[in-house]
Amino acid sequence: MKKKYTGYLFVLPHFSGVCLFLLLPFLDVVRRAFVRTAGGFCGFENFKLVLTNEAFRLAAGNTVKFTLVCLPLLLLLSLLLAVLVYSTGKAAGILKNCYLVPMAVPAACVALLWKLLFDSHGLVNGVAASLGGTPVDWMNTGSAFGVLVGSYLWKNTGYVMVLWIAALDGIPQTVYEAAEIDGAGRAAAFFYITLPCIRPAAFTIAVFSFLNSFKVFREAYLVAGNYPQESIYLLQHVFNNWFLSLSVDKMVAGAVLLALVAGAAVWALQRTLERQ
Amino acid sequence: MxxxxxxxxxxxxxxxxxxxxxxxxxxxxxxxxxxxxxxxxxxxxxxxxxxxIMGEAELSEYLSPVFTGQEGYACWRLIPLYPTLKNVVEVLFDSPEFFHMFWNTMKLTAGIILGQTFLAVPAAWGLARYSFFGKKAIYQMYLLLMMMPFQVMMLSEYLVLEGMGLNNTLWAVILPGVFSTFSVFLMYRFFLEVPEEILEAARVDGAGEMRMFLLVGLPLGRTGIVSALLLQFLECFSMIEQPIAFLKDKTLYPLSLYLPEIAMGQTGFAFCASLIALLPPLFLFLAGSDNLARGIAAGAVKL
Missing domain, CATH: 1.10.287 (Helix Hairpins)
Known part of the structure; x- marks a missing residue:
């Protein structure tokens, strides 16, 4: 790699924009976290305020729960599909495209369908009733959480599957041949070759999926507005509502907490990368 | 035996x-x-x-339980009883506001994509191919900013934009979008893969740094660039939070905010508008999905 100041010339235009539009606001958030809205340094008062705030706690709990439910489900489901598609011959391309379609569907279209499908008089309940099941008021009970998880899976499975396929592509075919000669079955090959080989990719894929999990807010927001059913009241809702009510103190302190969590995730990511 | x-x-x-x-x-x-x-x-x-392609009467017959809350459940037909193109005609020829918002979306998208092409691509190249003081810090910072949900920065970003007098103009959505660090991160991965020997050879042959970027970097990192821009394009068509926060004037709203506003009783229209809004990202996406598949994969897996 060349040591030259030309590097700056390439990076600086973008970097200065990032400073102005992202870094500056970010630092401003951090500064504000330690001052009162009216002015004056106040130490950790804002953080106390946030951590005892009921809405924040509910939302943080929901967001954590959502992440803990969704990520393992998403990773497993997409890995299953990846392995299946990977071993499919001709139709693999078509299947892959089918799985990727949800990525291209804008949030507003998804919201429209949500309304029709999951209304208490909606299509899903209609089908359930005709099959003899009991209808559920999807959007106004705890089932809303399930709908949210479902739409996250629907949207992201294809994307993550493609990532897994790339990881599978990276495994040399010769390893499998050697295992076959040694008499290993398909299952053994999967558990002793495939899984260990794709483990390094798993963490990165998890981080990507985590990033995308923030976007599920859009559908929830479009369908249910600022105050959805309790079980899908996410951190984004809280921040959005604080923004609307100009509760600056809580908002910035919450943001700093979130940044710390995200920072820890980045740090953990890099640790695993360095170990590779 | x-x-x-x-x-x-x-x-x-x-x-x-x-x-x-x-x-x-x-x-x-x-x-x-x-x-x-x-x-x-x-x-x-x-x-x-x-x-x-369903008529409004047919739709309201099927879906009235959802909208009026009366007894019974919504139902659906695989093939409409009375297929009609009325909705298509209405959206395409009889709703100026649809087009107005469609153009808003196109303006936003064009601004962001162009900006990223001219700023983010070189930045990714610079970060990947040169070593200079502060590079590691910049990279770390980009990573951290990439992880921030929009809502975290919303207020301060609003204040910064207000200070520049940009709020309530399309620039308030375009400029922060141009400097999204995710694209840089993705393309960075790709430029790292370009073998140093090729660059050395180009240098020996007397190519300048700029020429190298344009003639070696761009072609070799094509997959990464295309997939990053494609993801950004999809993002532009789904933008909800940014326009709501930074645009007050509803005539500036992009299509992604128009669809939710379509009133009840216009379901057929809403379906059709959704479908038409979906077509540009879908076509572009199918055209570029091979690049995208390789792109996001390499960006993520070869970390």
């Missing part, structure tokens, strides 16, 4: 056959899973298409 051996052999044959049937059954199950998910993933498109 004794009777015993014969029996043993038939038993063996039987277990082998059972094994074959079993494997066959598993194979069929797995295929069924694959196909089930493929249909499940694509099914919303089917709803949008049938809904778009």
């Amino acid at each position: 004794t009777e015993k051996m014969k029996r043993k052999r038939t038993a063996e044959r039987k277990t082998a056959a059972a094994g074959r049937i079993c494997r066959r059954a598993i194979w069929i199950c797995l295929k069924a899973i694959q196909i089930f998910f493929a249909v499940f993933m694509v099914s919303p498109l089917f709803f949008l298409v049938t809904g778009s």
Whole structure:
């Protein structure tokens, strides 16, 4: 790699924009976290305020729960599909495209369908009733959480599957041949070759999926507005509502907490990368 | 051959056959899973298409339980009883606001994509191919900013934009979008893969740094650039938070905010508008999905 100041010339235009539009606001958030809205340094008062705030706690709990439910489900489901598609011959391309379609569907279209499908008089309940099941008021009970998880899976499975396929592509075919000669079955090959080989990719894929999990807010927001059913009241809702009510103190302190969590995730990511 | 051996052999044959049937059954199950998910993933498109060519009367008959809250459940038909293109005509020729917002979306998208092409691509190249003081810090910072949900920065970003007098103009959405660090991160991965030897050879041949970027970097990092920009394009068509926060004037709203506003009783129109709004990202996406597949994969997996 060349040591030259030309590097700056390439990076600086973008970097200065990032400073102005992202870094500056970010630092401003951090500064504000330690001052009162009216002015004056106040130490950790804002953080106390946030951590005892009921809405924040509910939302943080929901967001954590959502992440803990969704990520393992998403990773497993997409890995299953990846392995299946990977071993499919001709139709693999078509299947892959089918799985990727949800990525291209804008949030507003998804919201429209949500309304029709999951209304208490909606299509899903209609089908359930005709099959003899009991209808559920999807959007106004705890089932809303399930709908949210479902739409996250629907949207992201294809994307993550493609990532897994790339990881599978990276495994040399010769390893499998050697295992076959040694008499290993398909299952053994999967558990002793495939899984260990794709483990390094798993963490990165998890981080990507985590990033995308923030976007599920859009559908929830479009369908249910600022105050959805309790079980899908996410951190984004809280921040959005604080923004609307100009509760600056809580908002910035919450943001700093979130940044710390995200920072820890980045740090953990890099640790695993360095170990590779 | 004794009777015993014969029996043993038939038993063996039987277990082998059972094994074959079993494997066959598993194979069929797995295929069924694959196909089930493929249909499940694509099914919303089917709803949008049938809904778009259904007449308003037919739609309101099927969907009235949802909108009026009366007894019974909504239902649907695989093929409309009375297919009509009325909705398509209405959206395309009789709703200026649809086009107005469509153009807003196109303006936003064009601004962001162009900005990223001219600023983010070189930045990714610079970060990947040169070593300079502070590079590591910049990279770390980009990573951290990439992880921040929009809501974290919303307020401060609003204040910064206010200070520059940009709020309530399309620039308030375009400029922060141009400097999204995710694209840089993705393209960075790709530029790292370009072998240093090629650059050395180019240097020996007397190529300048700029020429190298344009003639070596861009072609070799094409997959990464295309997939990053494609993801950004999809993002532009789904933008919700940024325009709501930074645009007050509803005539500036992009299409992604128009669709939710379509009133009840205009369901057919809404379906059709959704479908038309979906077409640009879908086509572009299918055209570039090979690049995208390789792009996001390499960006993520080869970290």
